[in-house]
Amino acid sequence: MASSNFVDYVKIYCRSGKGGRGSTHLHREKFVTKGGPDGGDGGRGGHVILRGNRNYWTLLHLKFQRHVFAGHGGSGGASRSFGKNGKDEVIEVPCGTVVFDADTGEYICDVTDDGQEVILLKGGRGGLGNWHFRTSTNQTPRYSQPGEPAIERPVIMELKLLADVGLVGFPNAGKSTLLSTLSAAKPKIADYPFTTLEPNLGIVSYRDNRSFVMADIPGIIEGASEGRGLGLRFLRHIERNSLLLFMVPADSDDIRKEYEILLNEIATFNPELLDKQRVLAITKSDMLDDELIAEIKNDLPDIPYVFISSVINMGITELKDMLWRELNNEENKVVTITHRNLDIAKDSKLFKEDDDIIEDDDDEWDDEYIVDEFDDEDTISEEDAEYAAACEWGDDEEDEEEESSEETPKGKK
Ligand SMILES: Nc1nc2c(ncn2[C@@H]2O[C@H](COP(=O)(O)OP(=O)(O)OP(=O)(O)O)[C@@H](O)[C@H]2O)c(=O)[nH]1
Numbered sequence: 001m002a003s004s005n006f007v008d009y010v011k012i013y014c015r016s017g018k019g020g021r022g023s024t025h026l027h028r029e030k031f032v033t034k035g036g037p038d039g040g041d042g043g044r045g046g047h048v049i050l051r052g053n054r055n056y057w058t059l060l061h062l063k064f065q066r067h068v069f070a071g072h073g074g075s076g077g078a079s080r081s082f083g084k085n086g087k088d089e090v091i092e093v094p095c096g097t098v099v100f101d102a103d104t105g106e107y108i109c110d111v112t113d114d115g116q117e118v119i120l121l122k123g124g125r126g127g128l129g130n131w132h133f134r135t136s137t138n139q140t141p142r143y144s145q146p147g148e149p150a151i152e153r154p155v156i157m158e159l160k161l162l163a164d165v166g167l168v169g170f171p172n173a174g175k176s177t178l179l180s181t182l183s184a185a186k187p188k189i190a191d192y193p194f195t196t197l198e199p200n201l202g203i204v205s206y207r208d209n210r211s212f213v214m215a216d217i218p219g220i221i222e223g224a225s226e227g228r229g230l231g232l233r234f235l236r237h238i239e240r241n242s243l244l245l246f247m248v249p250a251d252s253d254d255i256r257k258e259y260e261i262l263l264n265e266i267a268t269f270n271p272e273l274l275d276k277q278r279v280l281a282i283t284k285s286d287m288l289d290d291e292l293i294a295e296i297k298n299d300l301p302d303i304p305y306v307f308i309s310s311v312i313n314m315g316i317t318e319l320k321d322m323l324w325r326e327l328n329n330e331e332n333k334v335v336t337i338t339h340r341n342l343d344i345a346k347d348s349k350l351f352k353e354d355d356d357i358i359e360d361d362d363d364e365w366d367d368e369y370i371v372d373e374f375d376d377e378d379t380i381s382e383e384d385a386e387y388a389a390a391c392e393w394g395d396d397e398e399d400e401e402e403e404s405s406e407e408t409p410k411g412k413k
């Protein structure tokens with residue numbers, strides 16, 4: 001499915017920014033002796049933020065974005081100047097995106113509303129400068145805090161479509177035909193199984209300018225929950241629907257049995273799906289006469305049902321009424337769903353093409369900190385010490401100058 005524009009699964013390597021390092025600086029100014037510590041704090045590292053955006057319908061825009069790196073915080077400076085905060089990285093995602101850890105499969109968060117922001121990875125806090133560490137007994141602290149490290153995490157983003165009604169049925173049951181009859185959506189329709197290869201959404205208008213969203217997902221076959229057919233990959237799209245419309249064609253040998261197979265598949269996939277309200281539509285009923293309809297009615301499962309035909313518009317209004325009634329039934333409201341953790345071993349087989357993330361070892365930032373004279377003093381090598389001694393203004397001279405200036409400020413020109 002590499003060429004498809006419907007992308008509902010991406011793997012991205014995310015990293016927040018490191019906190020900037022606090023500065024170790026002592027104030028230097030002409031005529032000011034022992035200026036004291038004035039190292040500023042480091043800036044905060046950038047967050048990696050997810051933001052829901054209703055203008056996106058798929059994760060296509062993220063398909064080729066393998067890495068998201070937030071900016072690192074800047075180091076603190078002299079005169080108690082703060083380091084710059086790292087740049088936040090905002091990832092725009094469609095509403096209904098669920099995020100999992102790519103290594104463990106653990107559920108991290110989900111984004112359901114337009115404009116909703118979730119901090120996926122927090123940037124490291126900046127370190128405190130040496131100004132904070134001055135005390136009466138240590139007036140010239142020659143140390144400061146390093147910034148907090150960055151957090152890196154490969155994540156998997158999955159889209160679970162937000163629709164009110166989900167169509168569940170075997171291939172060729174007439175799901176796409178129903179969606180095209182009820183809404184302006186134009187899904188592909190043909191008389192062979194697996195015509196629909198990716199979910200379609202349609203807005204069904206109802207009386208008085210009211211509407212609801214219907215999702216047509218690819219057909220489910222026996223064993224779909226174990227990965228047969230296309231089922232498993234798309235079953236998650238019905239997890240968020242508040243109502244499931246089961247569709248069984250009238251020419252099926254045993255309507256009740258087909259319904260039970262479908263029910264069993266979705267229950268194996270996620271037992272919570274059984275809590276959702278179900279409605280049964282017997283499709284292609286134009287092929288039945290009254291006698292047959294009466295006969296079939298005797299052996300139907302114990303849920304609301306309706307005989308429909310998208311071709312001759314039979315039972316369509318009745319179906320819409322039934323769906324609207326069930327959708328607005330307070331008992332059927334699905335407030336939250338618990339997202340199961342991903343089974344990484346099983347999923348990696350399904351989504352091989354998305355696995356080629358190259359982990360990044362970018363250590364350039366490590367070199368980026370302010371080198372203070374005091375840091376150098378601590379770590380000065382023998383060679384450097386000799387060199388310094390040979391120079392005109394060696395450390396010793398400077399120290400002497402400082403010591404003498406303590407007693408008698410000279411103000412030399
Ligand atoms: N007689 C009759 N045929 C129908 C009706 N609805 C759909 N069909 C036919 O059934 C066949 C399958 O219809 P689709 O809508 O593609 O079925 P589907 O459930 O979306 O199938 P997949 O996408 O493969 O899962 C098509 O040839 C339709 O013309 C109906 O109400 N009456």
Ligand SMILES: [Mg+2]
Pocket residue numbers: 175176177187188189195196216
């Ligand atoms: Mg279809």
